[in-house]
Structure formats: C-alpha cells, structure tokens
Amino acid sequence: MTGNVLDPRENDEWLAALRGSDARAADELRGYLVRVLAKTFAKNGDVDDDDLNDYVQDALVRILASLDSFRGESAFTTWATAIALRVAFTQLRRRRARVDGQRRFEAVRQRALEPLPTRGAVPGEVSESRARLFAALRDAIDESLTERQRIAITSELAGIPTIDIAERLGTNQNALYKLVHDARKKLRAALRRAGFTSQAVHESLSER
Amino acid sequence: MKLDDTELKALLRLVDATRGREIDCDELLDRIGGYVEKFSGSVRPPGFDDIVQHLQQCPECSEEVEALLEVLGSEKRDDA
Ligand SMILES: [Zn+2]
Numbered sequence: 001m002t003g004n005v006l007d008p009r010e011n012d013e014w015l016a017a018l019r020g021s022d023a024r025a026a027d028e029l030r031g032y033l034v035r036v037l038a039k040t041f042a043k044n045g046d047v048d049d050d051d052l053n054d055y056v057q058d059a060l061v062r063i064l065a066s067l068d069s070f071r072g073e074s075a076f077t078t079w080a081t082a083i084a085l086r087v088a089f090t091q092l093r094r095r096r097a098r099v100d101g102q103r104r105f106e107a108v109r110q111r112a113l114e115p116l117p118t119r120g121a122v123p124g125e126v127s128e129s130r131a132r133l134f135a136a137l138r139d140a141i142d143e144s145l146t147e148r149q150r151i152a153i154t155s156e157l158a159g160i161p162t163i164d165i166a167e168r169l170g171t172n173q174n175a176l177y178k179l180v181h182d183a184r185k186k187l188r189a190a191l192r193r194a195g196f197t198s199q200a201v202h203e204s205l206s207e208r
Numbered sequence: 209m210k211l212d213d214t215e216l217k218a219l220l221r222l223v224d225a226t227r228g229r230e231i232d233c234d235e236l237l238d239r240i241g242g243y244v245e246k247f248s249g250s251v252r253p254p255g256f257d258d259i260v261q262h263l264q265q266c267p268e269c270s271e272e273v274e275a276l277l278e279v280l281g282s283e284k285r286d287d288a
Contacts, residue, residue, distance in 0.1 A: 036279045073242030078280060082240050085272045085279075093268070111210050134216050137223075141211075157215040162268050173268055174233040181265070184226040191223065201224050205217065 006032050006077065014076040015067055029063075030056055032077060033084045040085065047092065055091060059084035090163060090173065097164035105160060105168050112154035113147070130204045133196055140190030149183040152176060222265060231258045236269050244277055 006028055009017070017025035033056045041047040063080050070079055141150060148169060155165045166176045191201065211219065231239070236259065246253055263270045 036283065039279050039282055040275045069238060071238065071242075073239070074245045075241070078245055078276075079241040081279065082237055082244075082272070082276050085275050086237055089268065089272050089275070114210050133220070134213065137216055137220060138211070153219065154211065157211065157218055177232050177266060181226070181230050181232075184223050184265075185228065187219075187223045188226050198224065201220060205220060205224070 009076070011070075011072055011076045015070065018064060018067060026060065026064075029077075029080060030060060033059060033080065036081055037084060037088055041088070041092075044092075046096075051092075052088075055088035056084060058091070059087040062087060093161055093163040094167070097161045097167070104158075105155065105164060108155045108158045108160060109151055109168075111158075112151045127204075127207060129200075130207055133191075133201065133204050136191055136194040136196060137187065140187045140194070144186040144190050145183050149179060149186075152180050153183055156180065225261070225264055227261060230265070231262050233262075233266060233269055236262050236266075240273060240276065244273070244280060 009025070014025065014029075018029070034052055037052050037055055041052070059080075063083050066083065070076065141153070145153070152165055152169065155168075156162070162173055162176060166172050169176065171179070239255065239259065243253065243256065243259055263273060
C-alpha cells in the first residue's frame with residue numbers, strides 16, 4: 001500500500017494542518033478515506049469510483065466543518081472514518097431507497113392510518129394473557145402516538161429503510177430516531193399504566 | 209393502525225428495551241471513535257452501555273459501526 005500511507009500525525013497536528021488549509025494534509029486525508037471506503041464497499045456492485053469520490057468529497061466538507069467537535073477520544077483518522085462511513089451509507093441508502101420507495105411507503109402509510117381492527121379478532125393460538133397485552137399495545141398506539149409517530153413505527157416494522165421513512169416525513173435519520181424513541185417511551189408508559197410490568201412483558205415475549 | 213401479531217411482538221421488544229434517556233445517532237457518531245479503539249473485550253469503558261443500547265435500537269448505526277470495526281481491523285493488519 002505504498003504511496004497511500006499516511007504520514008503519522010498527532011491529533012493536534014491534524015487539526016492544525018486542516019485548520020490552516022494545509023492542502024497536503026487534506027489530500028492525504030482524502031486518499032486515506034477513499035481507500036477505507038473502497039474496502040468497505042468492495043463487495044457492493046453498485047458503488048463505483050465516482051461514487052467513492054463523491055462520498056469522500058462530502059465527508060471532507062463535513063469533517064472540516066466539525067473539527068471543533070472532535071473530542072480527541074480516538075485517533076483523528078478513526079473519527080474521520082466514522083464520519084465518512086455515516087456520509088457514505090446515508091447517500092447509498094438514499095439511492096437504494098428511491099427504487100420503488102414511493103409506492104411501498106404509500107401502502108404502509110395507508111395501513112398506519114386505518115382504524116384499529118375490531119377487538120377480539122385475535123387468532124386462537126395466542127394465549128389470553130398475550131392477547132390482552134397486544135390489545136393494550138394497540139390501544140396505546142391509538143391513544144398515545146401522533147400520526148407521524150404511527151407512520152414512522154408502522155414503516156419501520158414493515159422493513160422500510162429508515163432513510164426512506166425520514167425523507168417521506170421530511171426529516172433526517174437522527175430526528176427520526178428521536179421521534180421513534182419518544183413513541184417507544186409513550187408506549188412503555190401506557191403499558192405500565194395498563195398494569196403490564198416489565199416482567200409480564202418478558203413472560204409474554206418468551207411464550208411460544 | 210393495523211399491525212399483525214409478529215409486528216406487535218417486534219414492537220413490544222423494542223418498547224421493552226426502551227430507556228428514558230437514550231443517545232441519538234449524532235451523539236453516537238461523536239463518541240464511537242473512542243469506543244471502537246478500546247474495543248478489546250473485557251474492559252467496558254464508562255458510557256459503553258449507552259452505545260450498546262443505541263445499536264440495539266438502530267440498524268443504521270449498527271451497520272456503520274460494523275463497517276468501522278472491519279475497516280480499522282483491516283488497516284491494522286496492513287500496518288503490521
Ligand atoms: Zn442511530
């Protein structure tokens with residue numbers, strides 16, 4: 001791998017060089033990131049050299065804009081690699097999700113907004129305690145969650161990629177995580193209020 | 209909202225593993241570098257549980273962290 005090896009630099013040397021617009025340091029970082037992303041996506045037939053260069057270009061912009069948030073808890077290159085992977089995977093997921101995304105999302109959105117099925121329509125093999133727990137969960141979804149939260153959760157459970165859900169809802173991966181986290185908290189609280197302890201939930205989940 | 213029993217069960221697992229405070233994807237990205245470098249197995253640095261908890265709830269971050277561990281491991285082998 002000669003020609004592509006990074007000059008060993010301490011973290012503060014990296015920061016000083018990049019803050020000082022040292023073109024050589026930026027080029028070395030670019031070369032390094034292209035190499036690690038090429039390794040990561042070597043198995044993916046749908047990522048070519050142009051894609052890699054685009055990902056790294058966008059990653060460099062984000063890295064240079066985030067230098068102040070580098071906390072020095074790892075090697076600088078490790079931190080930069082984590083950012084480059086976030087940027088690359090996000091773009092790749094976005095592209096993959098576009099394929100057939102709208103139609104799939106519409107179907108799930110419709111389902112999320114349909115009224116609850118009538119009670120008691122639970123298949124026979126489900127035990128009574130689990131049926132009660134499921135009914136409580138359905139009630140909690142219906143009563144505690146916002147429309148966006150219901151759409152987000154239904155879409156996730158239907159296996160729609162997060163990036164696609166985020167785009168359809170006009171948000172991003174991080175905000176969607178927060179939206180769903182808030183929804184999970186509301187559901188957990190509603191189950192507790194309905195008398196289902198954590199242990200009761202565990203027992204039900206381990207039932208066949 | 210129509211969810212079948214399999215989906216309800218999956219949701220129940222996620223709800224059950226929910227905490228009042230969880231780190232989000234951006235915070236995970238801020239912190240992950242330090243953890244992967246100290247990922248030697250037996251020692252669990254403070255805050256490690258927050259990372260694990262987020263990864264259980266977030267397939268995207270899991271995919272990225274897996275790729276990070278893989279590529280850092282491979283860089284190390286190249287250096288050796
Ligand atoms: Zn995440």
